[in-house]
Amino acid sequence: MEADEQGTLARLRTHRIELIDPAIAKNQGRIIKTTGDGMLVEFQSVGDAVRCAAEIQIRMRRRNTDVPEDRRIQFRIGINLGDIIFDDGDIYGDGVNVAARLEQLADVGGVCVTQAVYEQVSDRIEVKFEDLGEKSLKNISRPVRVWRAVLDAAASAAGNGAARRGVIKPSIAVLPFANMSGDSEQEFFVDGLTEDIITELSRRHELFVISRNSTFVYKGQSVNLREIAQKLGAQYLVEGSVRKSGGQLRVTAQLIDTANDTHIWAERYDRKLDDVFAIQDELTAAIVATLPGRVEAAQQDLVARKTPASMAAYECVLAAKVRHHRSSRAENEEALKLITRAVELDPDYAHAHAWKGCILGQAWGYGWCVDKDATFDEVVREAESAQALDANDADVQRILAAININRNDLTKARHHQERALALNPNYDLVVVQQGELLTWLGRPKEGADWIRKAMRLNPHHPERFWSHLGKALFAAREYSEAVEAFMHLSKMDASQHAFVAAAYGWLGDRTAAAAHYAKISKLDSEFTIDTLVATLHYANDADLQHLVDGLKTAESAQF
Structure with a gap:
């Protein structure tokens, strides 16, 4: 809150709208009250409470994957089973106090439960628990036996579904652009442009982008591109140069298929040197908007040479997108077959589920389906x-x-x-x-x-x-x-x-x-x-x- 009050509130509100409130509702929970950065929730079933807590914590880990550590919102959750007193829309009692103390004991991103909760759910749900022994809790006279939910394995299994099932995304590395100006003051602009391109490409979930730390090792070196590609594990390389002349700036960029050393895309951008930061933003947007499409086009050639039985989930998604964009009933039907196969190959592949919704949505919008209500529900x-x-x-x-x-x-x-x-x-x-x-x-x-x-x-x-x-x-x-x-x-x-x-x-x-x-x-x-x-x-x-x-x-x- 000290570093970014408005941004923190906005992110918290987003987590509430997209994850926390729907998870509570799905598990028949009822929010009793909120306390700034916390909330008190009542469930009719202790199993529902634990399932809700585990879902929130596992999904929060996924949501924080692309967020810098100093901007991550993380929660602690405590769950107790006991009698409560209802009064004027609020709940009170020893059971509530114990739950509040358990929340304070929990790890960041973790869940702690009492012995009573553990006994009720240990054999009924998939979540595993670790015994932390008896703990003395503030303002609670008796010691309370506490168990910690072991979410690491569940989160790892959920988060690595794509890797388990072999979703192979095209890998791309952006090499540091070369400063051809002979002006050392332009070095910050050149490096900034390269870093921005890497960052923006990383937003594209259909690409595997090699990190800046790996590629900047080769800054200023005369290198063999094929050797770099092998060391970085990159299927495609982006390289470019920046040249300043008077009040003009010229940036060139090219995309190279490292398998056969072919240039599959190249572009030149000429700009007036009025505001280097505005130019940096504009060039980043232009390059990043074009590159994924060129990578997809190159990948389509590979997909076309393979039989459907050999397609990995990613390749099915890629082929389905191509069919979808042709916007005809026959192509939509073929796209739906491909995207359904992608989901079957990898049920945990979010991008495949998203595009299945998109393709079904196209069928719904154009009336290419028998039951529009059922199709919309499926979307x-x-x-x-x-x-x-x-x-x-x-x-x-x-x-x-x-x-x-x-x-x-x-x-x-x-x-x-x-x-x-x-x-x-x-x-x-x-x-x-x-x-x-x-x-x-x-x-x-x-x-x-x-x-x-x-x-x-x-x-x-x-x-x-x-x-x-x-x-x-x-x-x-x-x-x-x-x-x-x-x-x-x-x-x-x-x-x-x-x-x-x-x-x-x-x-x-x-x-x-x-x-x-x-x-x-x-x-x-x-x-x-x-x-x-x-x-x-x-x-x-x-x-x-x-x-x-x-x-x-x-x-x-x-x-």
Whole structure:
């Protein structure tokens, strides 16, 4: 709190919303009161209490994996079984006092229980216990026998599921960029750029990124790239250089496949040297936004040469993503088969669960499923499973945000979307969804800017990005630009024709409005304005009415 009061409160609130409160509710617990950084919880079953405590502590370890030690929030938990007194919504008694003292005895991230608790649960749940003997507790006259829950093995088993089942992510090392300027003062900029690229790449959970400490050993050395790759265990290397000339700065970067010494990507960035820190941020974003896509493209060539039976979980996820982005019913079905196999190969692979939710969500959104309610429920289950396994995966938070948008819970959607952006601000799917959410929230001009940013981050973005941009521009009352965005689509569905028809309605072009409205019924014979409205998530009634009015103009133009 002394170092970062607001940040600590925000992180605590996030843990409450995403982990602690749902775990308590799932295990039939009831929060009696909170005491700043603590809480008192009552459970109907002591087994539920221990299961809840173990889940919270094991998942907190996963959540803290990518957090610096001085910013980690960690808890102690004490559990007692005994009589309590209810009075005015609170609970009192010796049983509560003992639980409070046990919490103080527990290790950081640990759980302590009394003998009574141990006797009730030792043979009924998977958690193991270590006997700490009898302890004297403050303000408790008698000694209390205490047991410590052994969570290390459970946490290790849960956290290392990917390693056990052989999820092989492509490994990448970023070598220190070379300072070609002859200006020693630029050294800090060059090293900072390299470090930022490593840090930002590390946010991508589909990559295994070699640490800075390992790669900076080779700073300033003339080295053999293949030998470095073997020593670091890197499948891909990134190398680059920085050259300053007058008021100009040139940065080059290239991606090398170390298996055959081929250059699979190279780029040059020229910038004016006005603010080196702003340039550092811009170049980092540009390089990091491009590299994972190039790695995926190279990996796809490897996957294509393998039979499905030989695919590891990661490779199944990779192939499933490619199919998903093609946005057709047949490709979605193939993507679902691949992602299901990934989950079967590694049930503890959070990224696979997240993408299964995403692929099912695409089927739900386009109506490519028999039972939409059942499919949506499955999307939710996969996203919640992914969050339980790894809440620090940007895809997990992105999909949870999308789920809450579709539930019209835009407040919760904002929470998960902000988490996704914080985890990976250069991920095009997260950035484009930020634009969608801002459009629903009544800030479509900002939304359009975010969607355009996503397009810049990924020049080979999925075609549907144009649809998102068209809807944002329509809500911003920029009708001509909206129509132009929709015209980038190779084909439009009924709802997209509806937005174009409404845009032409507002432009006063009754002929074009009528033509697009006529195409709607050909594509969807059951279409009505009300059915379209039911699929939208505008926070402001005025934005919804704006679309309806444009559609009614287009509808009347047919007669």
